Amino acid sequence: MKLYRNIFLVALGNTFILALSTGAFAQSSDVTVYFKKPATSFQEALPLGNGRIGALIAGNPNKDKITLNEITLWSGGVQDADRENAHQYLKPIQDYLLKGQNKEAQELLQKQFVAKGSGSASGNGKDAPYGAYQTMGNLLINWKDTTAAYTNYSRVLNLEKAIATTQWKRNGVTYSQEALVSIPGNVMMIKISASEKGKISFNTSINRKENATVKAEGQTLMMNGQLPNGKEAGLRFAAGLQVQTKGGKKIVKGNEIEVINADECILIWTAATDYNVADYNKRGADPVVTVKKNLTAAEKLTAAQIEKAHVDAFGSFFNRNRFSLKGAPSEVAALSTPERMERYAKQLSDPQFPVLYYNFGRYLLISSSQQGSLPANLQGLWAEEYQTPWNGDYHLNINIQMNYWLAEPTGLGDLADPLHHFIAGLVKPGSKTAKAYYNAPGWVAHVIANPWGYTSPGEGADWGSTLTGGAWLCEHLWEHYKFTNDKAFLAKYYPVFKEAATFLSAILIEEPEHKWLVTAPSNSPENTYIMPNGFKGQTAMGPTMDMQICREIFGYSIEAAKILGKDQEWAKELAGIRKRLAPNQIGAAGDINEWLNDWKDAEPTHRHVSQLYGLHPYDEITPWDSPELAKAAHESLTQRGDGGTGWSKAWKINHWARLGDGDHALKLFKQLVTLVDPSRKLNMHSGGTYPNLFCAHPPFQIDGNFGGTSGIAEMLMQSHGQENVIRLLPALPSDQDWKDGSIKGMRARNAFVVDFDWENSALKKGNILALNGGNCHIDLPANMLVKDRQGKVIAKTTDKQAVISFKAVKGASYSFEKG
Secondary structure, three states: OEOOOOHHHHHHHHHHHHHHHOOOOOOOOOOEEEEOOOOOOHHHOEEEEOOOEEEEEOOOOOEEEEEEEEOOOEOOOOOOOOOOOHHHHHHHHHHHHHOOOHHHHHHHHHHHOOOOOOOOOOOOOOOOOOOOEOOOEEEEEEEOOOOOOOEEEEEEEEOOOOEEEEEEEEOOEEEEEEEEEOOOOOOEEEEEEEOOOOOEEEEEEEEOOOOEEEEEEOOEEEEEEEEEEOOEEEEEEEEEEEEEEEOOEEEEEOOEEEEEEEOEEEEEEEEEEOEOOOOOOOEOOOHHHHHHHHHHHHHOOEHHHHHHHHHHHHHHHHOOOEEEEOOOOHHHHHOOHHHHHHHHHOOOOOOHHHHHHHHHHHHHHHHHOOOOOOOOEOOEOOOOOOOOHHHHOEEOOOHHHHHOOOOOOOOOHHHHHHHHHHHHHOHHHHHHHHHHHHOOOOOOOOOEEOOOOOOOOOOOOOOOOOOOHHHHHHHHHHHHHHHHOOHHHHHHHHHHHHHHHHHHHHHOEEOOOOOOEEOOOEOOOOOOEEOOOOOEEOOEOOOHHHHHHHHHHHHHHHHHHHHHOOOHHHHHHHHHHHHOEOOOOEOOOOOEOOOOOOOEEOOOOOOOOHHHOOOOOOOOOOOOOOHHHHHHHHHHHHHHOOOOOHHHHHHHHHHHHHOOOHHHHHHHHHHHOOEOOOOOOOOOOOOOEOOOOOEEOOOEOOHHHHHHHHHHHHHHEEOOOHHHOEEEOOOOOOOHHHOOEEEEEEEEOOOEEEEEEEEOOEEEEEEEEEOOOEEEEEEEOOOEEEEOOOOOEEEEOOOOOEEEEEEEOOOOEEEEEEO
16 A cells, blocks of 8 residues: 555645644535534444445544444355245135134144244344354554543545544544445545644454454554354355554554554555356355455555545445435534434424435435445445344335435436346345245245345244335336336346236136226335224235336236237236226225225224325326326325334325425425434334434434435436326425425436426426437426527427427437426
8 A cells, every 4th residue: 555645635634633623524415414513422423335335434532443344244044944835825815814713824824834944033133144244343442642632623524535533633633534435446445634643552362252353463463263153154255464563563463453653644444255147046256365366456556546436436326316405404414414414303494414415315316325235235335243133134115216216307227226236146045935835937035035035935924024125126127227228137027027927817816896906915115004803914815015116017017028029928818807897995984094994903093004105106096187086095194193213204206296295395305304313213103313413313313314315306307107107296295495405317217318407496407318209298397498508499388388209319408498
């Protein structure tokens, strides 16, 4: 590692230090997460990541602990959790359901139709075959000469550069610690500098409390370990830490490195496992070799080169899409992020706070999902536990899908590649599960999944039998095509969703009253009904969400077959089945039924709003094409209430935005970002946001962050529904903070990039770039002109708002403005 002095950053740092000495801190309030004290918990630390390795920066000037992660660090392994003969009990279960004997059906299902073995081990799978996502451990920096108090402290995460900078002053010396996790280099670099020479002295080490050893190998600290797969040995992992100094001395001894009186110091850390993303049944490269290769590559670069490559790579994603609301009260600039959250909760103006939250959501996706790796899990990639909550896995009844709702509309669709690859990896095990439980063709995944291809039902009948998890995942494959019009992508993944549709079409049964085709047995995710006879249960046939998902996947499978010119007979047959599916039904209370029958909910304010899948993320319910259903969806949301966990509030933001009610969406957003003390215990009706902007599920789940960001995107622009009409500001709140703004780089279905500005809550002007050409449909206010690049008017509205259409040429830009 060649040491350097970054003149630009040091100059900026000196300016920053001077500002601190006067007690003021001027921050870019839409791209900085700022603390005035070190983190005392995981929920106050600053997250860094590159989609593979990650870290949480606590920034303690005395004893610093940096939490470390690697996204493939999973215990467990490939297991056979299918009951091979479960399909023998399918018809008896269905017969019970057809007779209205749901109690008997659920009892039989629990005995014969759940996972073989322990399943997810009730969310405690760390030492079970199912496994759990785990922390890689900690990087410790223990400073010397800490008897004097530190002052002038700040800790800032710059979202544009993905750099966390901690600064403090002690004994007249100002210290700076800059940390980043490089996408191109797959290393974390921490640069420590001081305002005076010879003032940097500390010990550093890496540790893990189980399944690992740490020792010095030359100038490198190496961690080696292996996680359990039940009672067997599982995945191997390694990590390495190097320290380079300018001035002073460095001593490597035992399992730590001592730095004495250095002028400047660079720490380089990296990690790897032998998980094989291409094929989880096979072991990948030796993690020790991978770690040493990354460290050797980093040694050949200066810190300036590492930083530049990192900033350029991260910026290539972050700057694709930028949202701005005008104005910010002057007092906000000096406030820490938690202080801003407290102020925002008092309904005080802070236009940049929603923008910060939106940018943070995009930042988290860039940092936790990169091509060639695993998709973001329940916590993205940031975990401090060895037994993560719910195993830190992939829940298929909304959570992993919500992680990626923001990807396509905010220009990060290529970062959904890990999800697409993950979905395809479920086909083979899901085909085995389909045979075992349903004796059906195609493939199925239920409620939970892990990197080892788990597709079996869960171990509990009350939650684990939802059978549309795989089909819901497939929506993301279709959505990527809709946003890109990439036929090569469609052709590659068409077999994946075709086989998911084949499974569903094969297992449908005819219910006796209306002769509709329905799924059975299934759940409406995690909710409980009350039958007229008083039985409270979960096992059911034809829950509304299942029917909506069936209509959706059948619909786009038919359309894809037409686009690709194949399987026309199959598509025709599927269209006939689709017509017979149980429809959306409006109940006696004016809401959309969640169940096939108009049954009561045991918990009317339940966090899942699964019956509104058709409103969002699917688009069969819209105010313009199905106003009666939209009205019933409004009533469903009203009855459900605004309570719920973090992700639940986030989903409702998207729902209200789809209904065009920006004020209610903003109300839910403000609830979502309510500051939560990390030490406070929450229930499933609270939620909120921790000081570092992580969503307080509770506990931390990243889907609330991603879902909230998606909700803001839906408030600003939509392009769903028939003909994928682009609708600008469809749910703009009436709040003064939102009346003036702009956004660049929004993506619309049919492969358009849209920029636009608004003033006094009215659309002012904008631009459309056609990535692939074709018909563009856009809803514009009265007296708007659409012009081509030469300034020729090609379409316009008259004296009232209207949807106008024009033929777009691939690569061409079109402007619109008041006439």
